[in-house]
Amino acid sequence: MVKKDLFLGVDTGGTGVKYVVTDQDGSVMTSGEVPTDPASIAVSMQRLGAAVADTLGGKSGFPRLAGLGMACAGIVNSATGQLGRSPNLPGWQGRNLPRDIGTVFHKIPVALANDVNGALYGEFRQGAGRNCRNLVMVALGTGVGGGVIIDSKLVVGAHFGAGEIGHMNLDPAGPSCTCGGRGCLEAWAGSTGLLRRAREAAVEGKADDELARLVARRGELLNTLDLAELASSGDAVATEIFAEAGRRLGQAIGNIVNLLDPDRVIVGGGVAQAGELILKPCRETVPGLVLAKESKNVPVVSAELGPLAAAVGAACLAREMGIPG
Amino acid sequence: MVKKDLFLGVDTGGTGVKYVVTDQDGSVMTSGEVPTDPASIAVSMQRLGAAVADTLGGKSGFPRLAGLGMACAGIVNSATGQLGRSPNLPGWQGRNLPRDIGTVFHKIPVALANDVNGALYGEFRQGAGRNCRNLVMVALGTGVGGGVIIDSKLVVGAHFGAGEIGHMNLDPAGPSCTCGGRGCLEAWAGSTGLLRRAREAAVEGKADDELARLVARRGELLNTLDLAELASSGDAVATEIFAEAGRRLGQAIGNIVNLLDPDRVIVGGGVAQAGELILKPCRETVPGLVLAKESKNVPVVSAELGPLAAAVGAACLAREMGIPG
Numbered sequence: 001m002v003k004k005d006l007f008l009g010v011d012t013g014g015t016g017v018k019y020v021v022t023d024q025d026g027s028v029m030t031s032g033e034v035p036t037d038p039a040s041i042a043v044s045m046q047r048l049g050a051a052v053a054d055t056l057g058g059k060s061g062f063p064r065l066a067g068l069g070m071a072c073a074g075i076v077n078s079a080t081g082q083l084g085r086s087p088n089l090p091g092w093q094g095r096n097l098p099r100d101i102g103t104v105f106h107k108i109p110v111a112l113a114n115d116v117n118g119a120l121y122g123e124f125r126q127g128a129g130r131n132c133r134n135l136v137m138v139a140l141g142t143g144v145g146g147g148v149i150i151d152s153k154l155v156v157g158a159h160f161g162a163g164e165i166g167h168m169n170l171d172p173a174g175p176s177c178t179c180g181g182r183g184c185l186e187a188w189a190g191s192t193g194l195l196r197r198a199r200e201a202a203v204e205g206k207a208d209d210e211l212a213r214l215v216a217r218r219g220e221l222l223n224t225l226d227l228a229e230l231a232s233s234g235d236a237v238a239t240e241i242f243a244e245a246g247r248r249l250g251q252a253i254g255n256i257v258n259l260l261d262p263d264r265v266i267v268g269g270g271v272a273q274a275g276e277l278i279l280k281p282c283r284e285t286v287p288g289l290v291l292a293k294e295s296k297n298v299p300v301v302s303a304e305l306g307p308l309a310a311a312v313g314a315a316c317l318a319r320e321m322g323i324p325g
Numbered sequence: 326m327v328k329k330d331l332f333l334g335v336d337t338g339g340t341g342v343k344y345v346v347t348d349q350d351g352s353v354m355t356s357g358e359v360p361t362d363p364a365s366i367a368v369s370m371q372r373l374g375a376a377v378a379d380t381l382g383g384k385s386g387f388p389r390l391a392g393l394g395m396a397c398a399g400i401v402n403s404a405t406g407q408l409g410r411s412p413n414l415p416g417w418q419g420r421n422l423p424r425d426i427g428t429v430f431h432k433i434p435v436a437l438a439n440d441v442n443g444a445l446y447g448e449f450r451q452g453a454g455r456n457c458r459n460l461v462m463v464a465l466g467t468g469v470g471g472g473v474i475i476d477s478k479l480v481v482g483a484h485f486g487a488g489e490i491g492h493m494n495l496d497p498a499g500p501s502c503t504c505g506g507r508g509c510l511e512a513w514a515g516s517t518g519l520l521r522r523a524r525e526a527a528v529e530g531k532a533d534d535e536l537a538r539l540v541a542r543r544g545e546l547l548n549t550l551d552l553a554e555l556a557s558s559g560d561a562v563a564t565e566i567f568a569e570a571g572r573r574l575g576q577a578i579g580n581i582v583n584l585l586d587p588d589r590v591i592v593g594g595g596v597a598q599a600g601e602l603i604l605k606p607c608r609e610t611v612p613g614l615v616l617a618k619e620s621k622n623v624p625v626v627s628a629e630l631g632p633l634a635a636a637v638g639a640a641c642l643a644r645e646m647g648i649p650g
Contacts, residue, residue: 084619148584150480157459157620158623161620164617165584166616167583169614170495170496170497179616251494258486258492259488259493259584261482290492291486292489294400294409294485294486
């Protein structure tokens with residue numbers, strides 16, 4: 001009898017399937033990535049299976065896997081195993097994930113979560129959220145996602161729709177958002193919104209401003225790291241764009257703290273690499289909005305695990321299946 | 326041996342201590358109220374003890390009480406039993422509630438909650454939230470309070486500060502709030518805010534407007550029922566004040582649904598007696614703000630239990646002590 005001493009954590013996005021193999025303590029032993037086939041979960045699983053087999057010294061290593069966790073972009077029904085709406089994985093929508101996973105990894109117990117909840121759970125067990133019971137994560141990417149842990153358990157909601165922090169409405173007259181609304185957090189703090197505001201500021205400002213030159217030079221390739229670099233060099237307009245994003249992030253976090261009073265709030269995602277440019281104004285905003293004195297100084301911290309967070313979290317979820325919260 | 330077949334649910338506010346005695350199914354057998362002594366929990370408990378003794382045919386009836394639940398205004402630390410900040414109960418602050426309760430009701434198991442969480446739990450078990458697992462309540466009173474149930478358990482937060490829905494910031498440039506901030510939900514939807522807006526509208530409008538006459542006639546006695554009556558008679562300005570409160574309530578509920586995706590949202594409190602004047606614009610606002618299609622039509626319903634909700638909820642909490650969620 002092979003000893004079941006390993007867990008496979010998988011994070012499926014529109015372009016890549018990242019994976020980690022962990023030991024029973026959740027420590028990552030190896031990691032890798034295969035290209036996603038957005039049209040076919042079967043093809044993607046075969047690629048994953050081949051890569052994991054290489055890692056474990058052949059498919060004969062699969063029986064060592066005690067469980068598989070999959071974090072997946074889209075609405076993940078962790079009760080039925082079905083993947084709901086998932087714009088970046090059209091061929092995966094409506095599929096029963098454990099069944100499709102099982103055709104490659106036979107009879108393996110499967111734990112499921114959406115991608116942001118996977119990352120949150122990774123931070124919770126192995127990263128910036130260790131030793132918390134109540135935890136909130138805001139993920140600042142192209143859009144803004146999020147997740148909530150209460151009493152050490154992921155909050156998925158009645159329709160697996162929880163965690164849409166990016167569409168918290170912070171001012172009905174605010175800037176327009178990709179969702180069709182106005183004044184969502186995402187319109188200020190997601191990279192699409194941030195870069196739009198940078199381009200607008202470049203048009204409004206003088207043509208020889210640093211920001212205008214950056215926008216002209218980078219064109220469609222402009223990203224938030226360019227903008228952060230300019231801000232860090234002392235450019236006031238670029239700095240203010242991040243500061244405004246930070247204050248709006250602080251408003252959203254203040255609202256969440258009033259509602260849930262978590263132990264800690266984690267800020268992750270690519271835009272969060274702007275670091276203190278966003279986090280400082282955010283942290284300065286929160287205490288003034290929180291009513292309960294004891295909760296005003298909730299730590300707002302950076303994520304620690306980076307791009308593997310969701311795969312690590314998925315592995316932890318697999319490890320803890322059946323363990324009561 | 327006396328059969329322990331009854332539960333005592335208590336709701337302590339700044340003026341009155343309401344109580345209910347329930348059977349094991351949570352049905353209210355009797356109810357009553359004694360005046361609170363805000364300076365002394367001991368005096369208040371003696372009054373409560375005397376009233377309950379009358380109900381049970383003397384103190385010899387106390388052993389029938391299998392448990393006591395107390396909902397209390399203020400920050401209730403349900404882990405230590407201590408009452409934290411409680412502006413309306415100055416003499417109770419810092420007291421260990423189970424210990425003080427025990428001097429009158431000897432050796433009785435005690436469950437604790439803050440007052441809004443008590444009301445939410447009452448609605449959850451016996452009222453508008455039956456058969457839900459994930460539930461949010463917004464209580465529109467002088468101020469605006471709230472509570473959250475996730476997976477059938479009250480969310481109290483890391484510092485027992487959760488549920489401050491009234492101070493969700495909906496626009497940093499909005500009207501000023503009693504908390505010192507601007508644009509909190511409470512500034513639009515609490516009675517203090519609503520009545521202030523009515524008085525402002527009366528000043529801005531013509532002196533012979535219906536609203537101006539109502540404000541002049543009622544003076545300091547003006548309340549939200551006066552205003553609701555005027556709105557129901559067709560007055561456009563009064564109607565718009567409630568509609569604006571309803572839209573802001575809808576904005577707050579939309580934000581909560583994006584974050585937590587509950588089964589249902591309950592709206593209670595005195596201001597909610599304005600009914601559809603607030604609830605209709607609220608319900609019209611929510612779906613446009615909620616991202617997940619499945620969660621857009623979350624039912625937003627009126628509370629059912631009225632002023633005894635928190636006492637009933639406290640009795641239910643007492644009944645369920647030790648029963649895993």
